[in-house]
Amino acid sequence: MSPILGLQLLLVAGGAIAVAAVARRKGWPAPLLLVAAGLLASPLVPAVPLDPELVLYVFLPPLLYSAALDSSYLRLRDARRAVGLLSIGLVLFTAAVVGFVVHLLLPGLPLPLAFALGAIIAPPDAVAAVAVGRRLGLPRRTLTLLIGESLFNDATALTAYRVAIGAFLGGTVELLHSVGAFVLAAAGGVAIGLGLALVFAWLFTLTRDSLVENTLTLLIPFAAYLAAESVHASGVIAVVIVGLHLGSRMHLRGFGTRLVSDAVWKVTAFFLETIVFALIGLQLVTVIRGISGYGPWEVAGYAAAVLAATILTRFVWVFAASFLLKVVRRGGPQAPGRQQSVLLGWAGMRGVVSLAAAFAIPPEVPPRERAMLLFLTFTTVIGTLLIQGTTFPALIRRLGVSSEQERYEDRLAEAAAQQAALEAGLAELDRLVAEQGHEPDEIQKQVIDQLREKSWRRSLTAWERLGGGTGPGGSETPSALYRRLRRAMLQAERQVFVRLRDERRLDDEVLREVMAQLDFEEAILER
CATH class of the missing domain: 1.20.1530.20 (Na+/H+ antiporter like fold)
Known part of the structure; x- marks a missing residue:
């Protein structure tokens, strides 16, 4: 050529x-x-x-x-x-x-x-x-x-x-x-x-x-x-x-x-x-x-x-x-x-x-x-x-x-699937905890509670989408509130990382790694 x-x-x-x-x-x-x-x-x-x-x-x-x-x-x-x-x-x-x-x-x-x-x-x-x-x-x-x-x-x-x-x-x-x-x-x-x-x-x-x-x-x-x-x-x-x-x-x-x-x-x-x-x-x-x-x-x-x-x-x-x-x-x-x-x-x-x-x-x-x-x-x-x-x-x-009816049916099917997946995930979590053979300590309990909360939040979000993402009377749903506030927090965190890089207190390679972590979290929020 x-x-x-x-x-x-x-x-x-x-x-x-x-x-x-x-x-x-x-x-x-x-x-x-x-x-x-x-x-x-x-x-x-x-x-x-x-x-x-x-x-x-x-x-x-x-x-x-x-x-x-x-x-x-x-x-x-x-x-x-x-x-x-x-x-x-x-x-x-x-x-x-x-x-x-x-x-x-x-x-x-x-x-x-x-x-x-x-x-x-x-x-x-x-x-x-x-x-x-x-x-x-x-x-x-x-x-x-x-x-x-x-x-x-x-x-x-x-x-x-x-x-x-x-x-x-x-x-x-x-x-x-x-x-x-x-x-x-x-x-x-x-x-x-x-x-x-x-x-x-x-x-x-x-x-x-x-x-x-x-x-x-x-x-x-x-x-x-x-x-x-x-x-x-x-x-x-x-x-x-x-x-x-x-x-x-x-x-x-x-x-x-x-x-x-x-x-x-x-x-x-x-x-x-x-x-x-x-x-x-x-x-x-x-x-x-x-x-x-x-x-x-x-x-x-x-x-x-x-x-x-x-x-x-x-x-x-x-x-x-x-x-x-x-x-x-x-x-x-x-x-x-x-x-x-x-x-x-x-x-x-x-x-x-x-x-x-x-x-x-x-x-x-x-x-x-x-x-x-x-x-x-x-x-x-x-x-x-x-x-x-x-x-x-x-x-x-x-x-x-x-395709509005199809979209509603898709959201309904997704919510039901999320519920079934949630129950399977929590059952697996209970099985792993029981296999330890002893009561979890305080730190382990916090981790387990966080896992349970995250699973429930994902399932709740799927059901909320059936209502168009709004709560009673058009109010903001808990999941929507969580996403909005967390996005604002992520943006504030990014600004801190960039400022530290500009001040030569953080290497560019480290910046890319932490920014990738924040980007993945925001991608999950967007989903």
């Missing part, structure tokens, strides 16, 4: 983080603001190329792994039929419909290239939809379907894309052979993912060093992706399987590993997502220059038709799949309701994987056709992000969808 390109990427990263910081401060969806900022900046800055290998081999694996770690294997398993219909069936349906529409619009475009475009723009990127949905309290099941779809649909789309490009370059491709190649790629991804998951899980049993474990986790998504792709299996599925397996076993790791891991992957995902969405908008000038041979109204019509076909296809499939699940499951938990189907249908924002695949179209494709495919991909990605993305919050509010 040249120094100039490195400087460009550094400036893009810095600008993207600044825009994302503004979005977070204002409560706006950061992906949409980043795309808009990229579009506005594109004519004013030198072209920043979107390298397909950079996206597929550097950005995609950690983003997939982070999403998989944060997902629930049990919820995905419960919704496996709906997720399969979205991540496999919908992708193939979209590729076919959009391919035929493009072939009708551009009869001179070979049919395999038309299907390749359909495969390119078929997989939605749920980052923007999930970010908005979580902020506005979208029900957990809807979020599970969106996340599950985004975890697996890239594998289907990239496989279909390779088949279509192969048909263009090498002539005819048998349907049975294509299906077999897809099944083998998926099965290979699952096998490699499970194998690596077991290997890494075993490695984690050999160390209890949180720094070493979390450094190792940074290598896992790249190792899984490269291992699978090197044998023509699905790297996407391999990464997702490893992430789901290790994420479901995170409770077996040490508390330090869990605390650091959460911070590491939040920062990693935030950093990569900001750059990715900014790069999408910055491709405006590059894409437009390639279609200079077409009339503006002509290409605008093509773009509008492909965008409309993409959006309508998703609605048709979602409602058809919902009806099918209701028939098969007789209205069981697998079948989305009408409101959920509307939200799923409108949550079809495309992302950087589509653009990366378009930029990766081989040079054997004539430049004119390649430029048109890239333009239609870009306009579909931008159109779905700006049209569906900006209206998605209003749609959630309009439908009156809320």
Whole structure:
């Protein structure tokens, strides 16, 4: 990579983080603001190329792994039929419909290239939809379907894309052979993912060093992706399987590993997502220059038709799949309701994987056709992000969808679990005291009383949250009072430590240690 390109990427990263910081401060969806900022900046800055290998081999694996770690294997398993219909069936349906529409619009475009475009723009990127949905309290099941779809649909789309490009370059491709190649790629991804998951899980049993474990986790998504792709299996599925397996076993790791891991992957995902969405908008000038041979109204019509076909296809499939699940499951938990189907249908924002695949179209494709495919991909990605993305919050509010009942049930379940855990902990404390064989002395009694008080306080806090954190008549609960006063005390203690450091009466290393202790206590208070 040249120094100039490195400087460009550094400036893009810095600008993207600044825009994302503004979005977070204002409560706006950061992906949409980043795309808009990229579009506005594109004519004013030198072209920043979107390298397909950079996206597929550097950005995609950690983003997939982070999403998989944060997902629930049990919820995905419960919704496996709906997720399969979205991540496999919908992708193939979209590729076919959009391919035929493009072939009708551009009869001179070979049919395999038309299907390749359909495969390119078929997989939605749920980052923007999930970010908005979580902020506005979208029900957990809807979020599970969106996340599950985004975890697996890239594998289907990239496989279909390779088949279509192969048909263009090498002539005819048998349907049975294509299906077999897809099944083998998926099965290979699952096998490699499970194998690596077991290997890494075993490695984690050999160390209890949180720094070493979390450094190792940074290598896992790249190792899984490269291992699978090197044998023509699905790297996407391999990464997702490893992430789901290790994420479901995170409770077996040490508390330090869990605390650091959460911070590491939040920062990693935030950093990569900001750059990715900014790069999408910055491709405006590059894409437009390639279609200079077409009339503006002509290409605008093509773009509008492909965008409309993409959006309508998703609605048709979602409602058809919902009806099918209701028939098969007789209205069981697998079948989305009408409101959920509307939200799923409108949550079809495309992302950087589509653009990366378009930029990766081989040079054997004539430049004119390649430029048109890239333009239609870009306009579909931008159109779905700006049209569906900006209206998605209003749609959630309009439908009156809320996860308030789920949040109440979660708080109730947590309070009951805290009560059961409290009783188990106190029983273990009583057993350990009884094993001493003699009455505890005064100091031991104080320690035991402190342990009992801390356990009861944690359980009491869980029950208090059922009432919204307020006491009778809106008064401050004991737990809230304790947290407020203790936070003030911690701040006063920090000031003393810093003052002693400034007076050269305390070393910086000691300061960092005591500040870490206070920070952990405040993190517990925040929880």
